[in-house]
Amino acid sequence: MKTDKQPHAIVIGGSMAGLLTARVLSDYFERVTIVERDPVQDQPESRKGQPQTRHLHALLSAGYEIVSTLFPGIEEELAAGGAIVGDPGATARWYQFGGWKKPFDSNMRGCLSSRPYLEWQVRRRVLALPNMRLLAPCEVKTLLTNEDDSRVVGAEIVHRGDGREAENLAADLVVDCAGRGSATPKWLDEWGYGRAPESRVKVNFAYSTRIYRRKPTDLPDAKTIMIAPTPPAKSGTFLFPIEGDRWIVTSGGMHGVEPPTDEAGFLEYIRNLPVSDIYNIISRAEPLSDITPHKFPFSLRRHYEKMKRFPAGLLVLGDAAASFNPIYGQGMSAAAMQAAALQKLLQKQGNTPTLWRSFFKQAAKIVDMPWQIAVGEDFRWAETEGPKPPGxxxxxxxxxxxxxxxxxxxxxxxxxxxxxxxxxxxxxxxxxxxxxxxxxxxxxxxxxxxxxxxxxxxxxxxx
Ligand SMILES: Cc1cc2nc3c(=O)[nH]c(=O)nc-3n(C[C@H](O)[C@H](O)[C@H](O)COP(=O)(O)OP(=O)(O)OC[C@H]3O[C@@H](n4cnc5c(N)ncnc54)[C@H](O)[C@@H]3O)c2cc1C
Structure with a gap:
């Protein structure tokens, strides 16, 4: 077991993967710096760098367990602000393949809230750690390496909007949690490592989301309704409760089917689903937001575990390594599971020069599960393109x-x-x-x- 702390770790990106990673690193480094490109306020908000957070986000049980372990008592804090913490087996009504699944009491827990609210609660806990600092708005421009580029030794950062000079920060470990737009592939190329092999599975998913006022009488016997598409149909809609007595309603369409963003079209899209349960609620509910669209073209996996050489002192975690068709709600939980794996490795071996090898091996095993589920399901639709899992x-x-x-x-x-x-x-x-x-x-x-x-x-x- 490693107990000696190295001086400094940097996390690129202050979204969910970055926050969970920073929490883990705080036990193994004297100081941890999160560098986030967007301005960050002490309140729930969707930022420019994470536009997906305006849409329905469910934290699956696997992710919820890890979040609850990393932040003891957060369950109560989430619930106190209006998040709905409960048993997903008992509270969900799920329609697909021509019928409703029978509900049951399970031993699982999950959390329903808006994504900005969940992230804000997690961020408050992370920033309360004595050895944590957040630099925002501040961008990691590039990474600093030693003479032969065999080790990352820090980051060049640029403070945005205050005219300050670029600054070099030394670090013993840098973890890239910058999301799908991660620059690590480009940096690796520049340092002569080549790029990690990639898997892309094209789903052409489109989302439209609207928030409504929620009344206790709207859905007395459950908390959520999921009307998921049954192939060849490509349309579905989910209705989830969020804090502030609100519903979040996200309609999705695959392979070119785009839920409308005008009031009449959005309602009509939901009215045309095979069952009218969501339509019956929202056609009477008061809208509290515009209808926001989002496009997700393909699931993407960067196979860092297949690289023969990789610089010491650098890891990649979360959407920066793998991002999945969002309909399955896996991204935050997959990031949490990777952060938990990193915690175990730091505990066992510390930040050794070959940490990347053991981490990417573990992370690949973790990502295999959501990838197999998401990509496997996506191949129910003939239009899905990409490497199809065997069987x-x-x-x-x-x-x-x-x-x-x-x-x-x-x-x-x-x-x-x-x-x-x-x-x-x-x-x-x-x-x-x-x-x-x-x-x-x-x-x-x-x-x-x-x-x-x-x-x-x-x-x-x-x-
Ligand atoms: C429409 C949609 C719905 C989804 N629904 C769910 C769901 O129900 N459940 C679920 O678990 N997941 C869901 N996901 C996935 C989830 O949003 C992500 O997995 C999750 O946000 C974790 O991502 P991340 O932290 O790795 O990256 P991101 O959330 O993309 O964050 C990356 C951060 O890095 C910052 N950044 C980028 N470059 C730099 C730089 N150079 N310097 C400094 N900062 C930088 C960005 O500003 C941003 O804050 C959904 C995704 C989409 C698209």
Missing amino acids: ADLINRYTAYLHRVMEEDVVVGEQFLRVVHLMAAPPSLMSPRMLWRAWRWKRQQGKGTAVSAQPAAKPVRQN
């Missing part, structure tokens, strides 16, 4: 069955939800127990009899 078609046919089984069987429902929330690996859906339950459902369907599931998880209490 995706077969798995998709099988999980399409599971979607129907979950209308009745809460045992299958709970395991499926654990996978969706990154708490269990996708192969757990292929266990003999799951296969048997799927087979039994199919057989009962053939006989025209409904399956009576013997729940291990309790069916949810409807109040």
